[in-house]
Amino acid sequence: MPIFKFQYLTMDLSYILNHLGEDREGYFNAVAPPVVQTSNFAFPTVEAMRRGLREEFSYPAYTRGVNPTVEMLREKMAALEGAEDALVFASGSGAIASAVMSNVNSGDHIVSVRDPYTWTNILFSKLLPGFGVETTFIDGCDPANFEKAIKANTRILYLESPNSFTFELQDLGAVSEIARRRGVLTMIDNSYSGPLYQQPLKMGIALSIHSATKYIGGHSDTMGGVVCGSREMMRRIFDSGYMTLGGVAAPFNAWLLLRGLRTLALRMERSSDSTAKIIGFLEKQPEVEKIYYPLYKGNPQYELARRQMTKAGGLFTVALRAASVEQVERFCDSLKRFLLAVSWGGHESLVMPRCLGMPPGSTQEGYNLVRFYIGLEDPEVLTEDLRQALNTLRY
Numbered sequence: 001m002p003i004f005k006f007q008y009l010t011m012d013l014s015y016i017l018n019h020l021g022e023d024r025e026g027y028f029n030a031v032a033p034p035v036v037q038t039s040n041f042a043f044p045t046v047e048a049m050r051r052g053l054r055e056e057f058s059y060p061a062y063t064r065g066v067n068p069t070v071e072m073l074r075e076k077m078a079a080l081e082g083a084e085d086a087l088v089f090a091s092g093s094g095a096i097a098s099a100v101m102s103n104v105n106s107g108d109h110i111v112s113v114r115d116p117y118t119w120t121n122i123l124f125s126k127l128l129p130g131f132g133v134e135t136t137f138i139d140g141c142d143p144a145n146f147e148k149a150i151k152a153n154t155r156i157l158y159l160e161s162p163n164s165f166t167f168e169l170q171d172l173g174a175v176s177e178i179a180r181r182r183g184v185l186t187m188i189d190n191s192y193s194g195p196l197y198q199q200p201l202k203m204g205i206a207l208s209i210h211s212a213t214k215y216i217g218g219h220s221d222t223m224g225g226v227v228c229g230s231r232e233m234m235r236r237i238f239d240s241g242y243m244t245l246g247g248v249a250a251p252f253n254a255w256l257l258l259r260g261l262r263t264l265a266l267r268m269e270r271s272s273d274s275t276a277k278i279i280g281f282l283e284k285q286p287e288v289e290k291i292y293y294p295l296y297k298g299n300p301q302y303e304l305a306r307r308q309m310t311k312a313g314g315l316f317t318v319a320l321r322a323a324s325v326e327q328v329e330r331f332c333d334s335l336k337r338f339l340l341a342v343s344w345g346g347h348e349s350l351v352m353p354r355c356l357g358m359p360p361g362s363t364q365e366g367y368n369l370v371r372f373y374i375g376l377e378d379p380e381v382l383t384e385d386l387r388q389a390l391n392t393l394r395y
């Protein structure tokens with residue numbers, strides 16, 4: 001991995017993935033770290049216990065606070081994002097909810113990009129209003145929309161760039177600048193790019209959040225979430241949502257995520273390269289009306305994507321020239337090498353149509369959108385499968 005792409009790092013990527021935080025002499029020089037499968041930790045004296053409990057943010061006393069296996073992931077994730085510190089959660093949604101709820105009180109206001117991830121949307125539109133926190137959703141493509149929506153009680157500008165289904169971007173530098181001027185906290189769901197392809201903190205965003213379930217785990221066998229930011233902000237979240245809501249990662253899940261990290265760069269590169277090939281095929285097919293992908297030449301935000309992302313990974317959407325939901329369903333059902341499933345970031349290629357929530361015969365906007373995730377399979381095999389499925393749209 002060429003180091004020049006990761007100038008922001010004080011350490012090189014290989015060091016972070018293979019060595020940082022790994023105290024091998026402490027566990028028989030084992031190459032793979034131990035799963036410290038314990039809920040609590042004993043102290044030699046009352047005085048040591050007193051000190052340990054005072055510093056639960058940094059020292060193992062109880063696994064809901066600090067666990068050595070989870071701690072290793074915490075350290076690596078902070079380094080990957082160029083952050084002072086990080087916190088690891090049981091899921092991406094747990095990370096998002098804790099980060100948000102630790103930073104608002106009743107009477108506060110949030111400005112969020114329109115159509116964030118489903119459960120983030122529900123956090124803002126259903127759960128938080130019950131506690132007196134209101135959210136305004138805006139089109140994030142123009143940074144000025146954030147500024148216009150800020151009120152005297154606005155505490156958070158919430159970003160998700162790229163967005164989950166059609167991948168609209170927000171200009172991270174411009175939004176950070178507005179937030180800094182107005183004294184508002186910024187946070188971004190950075191799951192789409194992962195820590196390698198976009199470093200929001202370098203562009204002034206305060207908190208970068210990941211669903212580690214996706215690329216970081218990488219094998220569709222565990223869930224996890226991470227929040228990265230300043231040590232002060234991590235302590236604030238730790239003392240609030242982290243410890244009280246208690247949605248922390250199990251040691252074994254953290255271990256699986258650490259194992260995922262070993263091959264993160266390799267997997268994401270493969271997925272990005274295969275995606276470029278497959279998009280190259282799809283753009284020539286008459287059954288494909290439009291392609292949504294941040295680094296696709298036809299994207300009106302292509303220049304912005306190039307400025308703030310290194311690569312774009314394996315997630316993209318196509319608009320099919322399909323006359324009906326039934327045709328879209330037939331296309332999806334006829335794919336043999338793509339699993340019909342939610343999520344993404346694993347070894348396996350996936351497909352998910354937008355029409356899932358639409359009745360048969362619907363011509364609701366977006367009925368012809370189909371989202372793909374390109375995994376680690378041979379791109380030729382995937383292309384052939386797409387070719388035969390597109391044939392079902394010829395009539």
Ligand SMILES: *Cc1c(COP(=O)(O)O)cnc(C)c1O
Nearest residue numbers: 091092093117189191211213224
């Ligand atoms: C999956 C996902 C989440 C939620 O993460 P979980 O680990 O499933 O809780 C949040 N944001 C985005 C963009 C996601 O894709």
